[in-house]
Amino acid sequence: MTTSTSASAKAEPRTGGHGATAGHATPEPLHRLALCRECDWLVRLPDRRPGQRARCPRCHHHLTGTAGRDAQAPMAWAIAALIVLGLVFAFPFLGFSTHGVGHVMSFGDTMSALVGDGYGALAVLLLATTVVFPGLYLAALVYLCLGAGQRRLPGAIPLARLLRPLEPWMMSDVFIVGVLVSLIKIVSLADIHIRVSFVAFCFYALLLLRTLTLIDWSALWNAIAPRPAPDYRARPGASGRSQSLAACRACDAPFAIDRDRRCPRCGKRRHGLRVDxxxxxxxxxxxxxxxxxxxxxxxxxxxxxxxxxxxxxxxxxxxxxxxxxxxxxxxxxxxxxxxxxxxxxxxxxxxxxxxxxxxxxxxxxxxxxxxxxxxxxxxxxxxxxxxxxxxxxxxxxxxxxxxxxxxxxxxxxxxxxxxxxxxxxxxxxxxxxxxxxxxxxxxxx
Ligand SMILES: [Zn+2]
Ligand SMILES: [Zn+2]
The missing domain is CATH 1.20.140 (Butyryl-CoA Dehydrogenase, subunit A; domain 3)
Incomplete structure (x- = not known):
């Protein structure tokens, strides 16, 4: 068990090692503190040098992205991923032939085949997880990066709140492994031809993964909506709950739950949950x-x-x-x-x-x-x-x-x-x- 009572987050290089700083327990203005969403530990964010990111001293959850990165980099990768995604629909995906009978399938044919067999729900699931969610995510990210730094970008805050919950549901990399397994399963029964669209899909999946690793959500949130500075102080090196603080589940900003019903930064409501x-x-x-x-x-x-x-x-x-x-x-x-x-x-x-x-x-x-x-x-x-x-x-x-x-x-x-x-x-x-x-x-x- 880690029983660290450190009040400061650790700034660690991207590659591993870290330098912990011993903490004070004097109350500090809330807007200088971070509340770990995974273990509810309140920490003071350290100054980070380029290449460092802050992590929770107790559960090692990353509290920030890597400092000093080009804020526009995710946007460039996202645009590239969207362009390659367009190519996926422009060309054939795979070719199949056996005993002189064969056909060529496009990516979209996967949906129509499932719908034709009465499995519309699976078609929706496939389309959503491989194309729709990632496509919307990338387009929204480009919009947020374009407007970052400009106040009152229309719809930026609700959009940013929606994006992170989508991340686990983007499965284009899983789909590629599924395609490869399928091909190996039938390669002894038929001739398979890999076409342009499948190669484009592989590039799209790689570009998407790269985009995800480059996003620094803490910096992006600060650019879209800087944290307000309430006249409220809290003691780092203790749990948020013991001080009636909660981390916003959308933007990570800590706020006083007995004073605010909504997150003061992104406006996400706090509800008492009806079920445990x-x-x-x-x-x-x-x-x-x-x-x-x-x-x-x-x-x-x-x-x-x-x-x-x-x-x-x-x-x-x-x-x-x-x-x-x-x-x-x-x-x-x-x-x-x-x-x-x-x-x-x-x-x-x-x-x-x-x-x-x-x-x-x-x-x-x-x-x-x-x-x-x-x-x-x-x-x-x-x-x-x-x-x-x-x-x-x-x-x-x-x-x-x-x-x-x-x-x-x-x-x-x-x-x-x-x-x-x-x-x-x-x-x-x-x-x-x-x-x-x-x-x-x-x-x-
Ligand atoms: Zn933690
Ligand atoms: Zn929030």
Missing amino acids: RIQLTWALLLTATLLYIPANLYPVLFTVTLGNAQPQTIAAGVLHLAAAGDWPIAAVIFVASIMVPISKIVALTWLCLAARGRSGASLARTRIYRITEKIGRWSMIDVFVVAVLTTLVQAGALMAIEPGPGAAAFAGVVILTMIAALSFDTRLLWPDYSDRPEAAPNDVL
């Missing part, structure tokens, strides 16, 4: 666990050969690949579709049980939570494999692949476990937050 957050996480976990049963019992796809439909469940797909000697792909599907969802449900259940406990393992538990939250989206690989195979493998009566009900149930499991992870409040893993349940109601998501 832990209960919400429990409910989502239970639903995901129940849905995991049909996801495994029902076939995720049907292989139709000469009019004969052969169902395949997730486990059967893994065994089939292993039997055919495709061990690496069998391992990828096993990890993404079986190990990750189960370990995620088990880990979140354990964290819910451990919340509000007095054990000294807060930091270790927070780390387990972070890993759980990061890996969850990769379970979507199998859903994307089904979408790509359904679209690509169409050789008339000779051979076709159709989605099965298990795929929809499995997509539901992935989404529910992701929402469950996002609904979990890591501050409950820290004793000084849990010890004072009467001090403040929970924040909403």
